Amino acid sequence: MRVLIMAKEGEQSEAATPPTPDAMAEFQKFNEELVKAGVVLEAGRLYPSSQGKRVRFDGKRRTVIDGPFAETKELVAGYWLWQVRSIDEALEWLKRAPYDGGTFEIREVFEYEGM
């Protein structure tokens, strides 16, 4: 199955403070391990929400809202697309990630429509 990992890293990522070299190295090591295990399909980091936009739909009306967005704890700072055999496997991998804050969400991606 394919799962999307949403990194809700909270305010620290919103402030766009660059991570320390040590933290970066540790993260890279973890990411490399995932790639070597054939797990990572895709990965990306997002710019702070201050550079983002939202479009709200209400009937025919579209309202554009400029960032930064208020709910800082829920803001996604990065994502991964993983190929795993089960949610449990994704969970075991994610628990090994070298983070000390934030919430990471695992969601299964809908695949093979009609099968």
Next chain:
Amino acid sequence: MKSSSTRVCEGAIAIGPRSGDATEAHRAIEAIWRIESARLIAGLARVVGDIGTAEELAQDALVAALEQWPAEGVPERPGAWLMGTAKHRAIDLIRRRKTLERKHEEIGRDVERAQEGLDRETAIDEEVGDDLLGLIFTACHPVLSKDARVALTLRVLGGLTTEEIARAFLVPVSTIAQRIVRAKRTLAEAHVRFEVPGGAERVARLASVLEVIYLIFNEGYSATAGKDWVRPALCEEALRLGRILAELAPTEPEVNGLVALMEIQASRLGARVGPSGEPVLLLDQDRARWDRLLIRRGLAALERAERLGGALGPYALQAAIAACHARATTAAETDWPRIVALYDAVAQLAPSPVVELNRAVAVGMAFGPAAGLELVDGLLAEPSLKSYHLLPAVRGDLLRKLGRSEEARAEFERGASLTENVRERELLMRRAAECAAERMAG
């Protein structure tokens, strides 16, 4: 909204409702096994010398985990725990073996060496990678039958249970269990060394590895038997093995070629099955449903294969053919002359009647059905295609395009009688019926 339970993880121990802990631990163990087993077996095999013993030691460690973790919690570094547990058993085993074989003073030295070898705490990534490569090469050793290589690879590298492999291949569990036992025995009897082969041997051994991975992929992509036309889980296993191999051997063009081929073919998995499970052939597929991510990954892998230099091998060439389809926004835009040229190259490198048949299809598309039919007719006497259902299927298609509906109908019916796959048989019978209707109308 359903209420979700919040679990607080203190270090490694999950605190939650007591009743769910045991099953939760079992699920965690299953997932950890999936992540760790190949590395575990590979590391042990390097020390004990054969993958049969290594796998048994790893299984023992798994049993220990199943006994202890549900009560004590999953350790913080489960991989290291499993290796540590297996290591103790390995040392016991080596001690017992040496007592039988050698003088006492030598035992100490061997045990010491084993201890060093098994200390994964200090193992560098490169070493782990070599162990894994060694495991792949051993499980896919040409001394084993194809069936045995497939079963053993899924077991020791995929971390699949015998039951899971049996289910995937629609055969009894006992058949797979026997295959694996026999495979281990064959490896032991042939004194196959646990190593990454070099030089000329490497080329032949690598070909065997790639063959096994592609066999697994194909069994998922166009199931030879059963009621499902595709079994995506097998494709995913094969892709994962291919991706791991490409990380371990990034400079092998054909490894990248095979990965490219599988990624691009897998991009069509969702589109090649209709709403009621029936096969949808390539040119009839809704290309909007092709998986762009997999196409992108496939094209990137193909580019890597091409960049590594030299003439493209059979897998990279087939990937290049798949890429021609992937790049065409509509079926009508397909660059058929290029596909014919690529099949010419495949036929030179790895000539086979099946390749000739595929080439005939491409010729039919590029230069008209009469040209295609001439080539197909040349294959009618080919003994290896005698019971291959796609020969009459292709011939039927070309005859139909030439307006020879009655002959086409007979070919589709013959094709239907030759396939073991229910879905494919239905598709061919439907085409036969269409031909009969065309004839009535004409």
